[in-house]
Amino acid sequence: xxxxxxxxxxxxxxxxxxxxxxxxxxxxxxxxxxxxxxxxxxxxxxxxxxxxxxxxxxxxxxxxxxxxxxxxxxxxxxxxxxxxxxxxxxxxxxxxxxxxxxxxxxxxxxxxxxxxxxxxxxxxxxxxxxxxxxxxxxxxxx
Amino acid sequence: xxxxxxxxxxxxxxxxxxxxxxxxxxxxxxxxxxxxxxxxxxxxxxxxxxxxxxxxxxxxxxxxxxxxxxxxxxxxxxxxxxxxxxxxxxxxxxxxxxxxxxxxxxxxxxxxxxxxxxxxxxxxxxxxxxxxxxxxxxxxxxxxxxxxxxxxxxxxxxxxxxxxxxxxxxxxxxxxxxxxxxxxxxxxxxxxxxxxxxxxxxxxxxxxxxxxxxxxxxxxx
Numbered sequence: 001x002x003x004x005x006x007x008x009x010x011x012x013x014x015x016x017x018x019x020x021x022x023x024x025x026x027x028x029x030x031x032x033x034x035x036x037x038x039x040x041x042x043x044x045x046x047x048x049x050x051x052x053x054x055x056x057x058x059x060x061x062x063x064x065x066x067x068x069x070x071x072x073x074x075x076x077x078x079x080x081x082x083x084x085x086x087x088x089x090x091x092x093x094x095x096x097x098x099x100x101x102x103x104x105x106x107x108x109x110x111x112x113x114x115x116x117x118x119x120x121x122x123x124x125x126x127x128x129x130x131x132x133x134x135x136x137x138x139x140x141x142x
Numbered sequence: 143x144x145x146x147x148x149x150x151x152x153x154x155x156x157x158x159x160x161x162x163x164x165x166x167x168x169x170x171x172x173x174x175x176x177x178x179x180x181x182x183x184x185x186x187x188x189x190x191x192x193x194x195x196x197x198x199x200x201x202x203x204x205x206x207x208x209x210x211x212x213x214x215x216x217x218x219x220x221x222x223x224x225x226x227x228x229x230x231x232x233x234x235x236x237x238x239x240x241x242x243x244x245x246x247x248x249x250x251x252x253x254x255x256x257x258x259x260x261x262x263x264x265x266x267x268x269x270x271x272x273x274x275x276x277x278x279x280x281x282x283x284x285x286x287x288x289x290x291x292x293x294x295x296x297x298x299x300x301x302x303x304x305x306x307x308x309x310x311x312x313x314x315x316x317x318x319x320x321x322x323x324x325x326x327x328x329x330x331x332x333x334x335x336x337x338x339x340x341x342x343x344x345x346x347x348x349x350x351x352x353x354x355x356x357x358x359x360x361x362x363x
Contacts, residue, residue: 011171013207017178024185055167057255082170103170104177 003118004046007031008038008064009053009080021107027114035059042068047075048118049098051110054081054088062095069096074124076117080105149335150277157280164251165222172215179207221247228275233362236278238269238310242303245282253299258290263302269310271359274340278357281336282312285344285355288328289314294351305359312355319351328353339363 005027009015015031022029030045032038035058042050050068054061065077076098081088089100098117101110183204190196224244246262253260289299299316329337329344337343341358 011175013211014171014175014178017175017182017207021178021181021185055255057257080174082167082174103174105174107178107181 002026002028003114004028004048005030005114006038006041006045006047006050008035008050008056008061009033010056011053018107022111025111027111035061035064038064039067039071042075043071047072048121049076049078049114051078051080051114054079054092062091065092065095065097074121074128076121078110078113078117146335146338149332150280150339153284153332153336154276154280157283160252161225161248161283162222164248165218168218168251169215172211172218176208176211176215179204179211217247225279228279232274232276233272234275235270235272236275238271238303238305238312238357239265241275241278242282242301242312245279245286246301249283249286253286253290256290256297258293258297258299260286261298261300263300265303265305267305269303269305271310271357271361273357273359273361274363277336277339281333281340281342281355284333284336285312285314285353289317289353292317292328292351294318306356308359310357310359312357314353314355315350317351317353319348 005022007015007019007022007029008031009018010033012033015033019029019031030041030047032041035056038050038052041047052061052064056064059067061079061081065079068075068077073096077096079092079097079100080103081100082103092100098120099113101113183201186196186200186204221244225248228244243262243264246260249260286299286301293299294316296316299314302313302315304311304313333344341361343356345354345356346352347354
């Protein structure tokens with residue numbers, strides 16, 4: 001099953017080119033240039049990963065990160081920025097970002113991060129299922 | 143050094159830094175678009191190497207996209223260069239319309255980040271003034287920054303430069319009419335220092351809310 005990715009960036013030409021390259025690598029990619037739309041799309045679709053620009057009009061990447069983590073805590077978030085500083089990276093991780101890359105990012109590196117992110121998400125989901133099963137079995141045992 | 147020049151110095155450094163940070167961000171964004179489109183060309187080349195057909199129009203599209211980003215980056219760097227050269231001479235004869243055009247271009251990204259569109263209405267003729275170019279750019283920037291915060295609900299700010307009898311004028315429209323609190327806030331102490339250095343004044347139009355900046359046409363230090 002291919003990775004389900006949401007790309008969010010206010011530069012539409014960047015989105016188009018990156019999405020096409022990712023689709024050529026068998027990823028299921030959706031895009032939006034609107035941070036507000038991104039938050040709505042995350043509620044309606046089971047994405048594995050969201051790749052998000054840090055600096056956007058309306059809402060910045062960190063605000064979107066906080067909003068999507070509230071709705072989908074298992075969703076993995078990779079932030080892209082024009083200037084990666086240690087401070088920004090720490091702040092991003094504090095709010096639950098999986099990783100933080102500087103633009104222009106090498107697609108090969110990004111694809112690896114996306115695969116890692118999906119594996120991480122699947123692990124979290126499996127753990128939750130396991131805990132639910134244990135709880136049911138414990139209750140049924142009585 | 144008087145305290146006024148300390149304010150101008152500090153504000154000027156901050157202004158310079160903000161402009162360069164904004165320009166560098168714009169260049170990075172353009173590079174990111176180019177990077178992906180170059181990557182896409184590379185992907186298409188791999189497809190062709192495997193013996194599969196690649197539609198030539200795809201290649202043409204990629205070439206056009208790259209050319210567009212090169213033009214975009216060239217424009218950004220050209221504006222950065224003009225801005226950098228505005229400190230070559232402290233006092234100089236300049237065209238107010240061109241100075242305003244430059245500041246509006248440099249403000250486009252910060253405006254966009256705040257959801258504001260800036261429209262420049264070009265003057266009919268050149269408006270030559272002798273002034274302190276870098277200080278004028280800084281003051282125009284401060285006026286735009288205020289206009290972005292005070293913009294009406296449609297978030298559309300219009301800027302226009304005109305020659306008037308004995309002076310020149312820049313009007314910032316699309317701003318909410320001034321309330322008592324806002325009238326006290328702008329121009330603040332910082333802006334007043336710049337106004338004094340440039341022999342200029344800010345006159346709010348209380349009816350429309352527009353901000354009018356009147357500038358001396360022969361300011362020499």
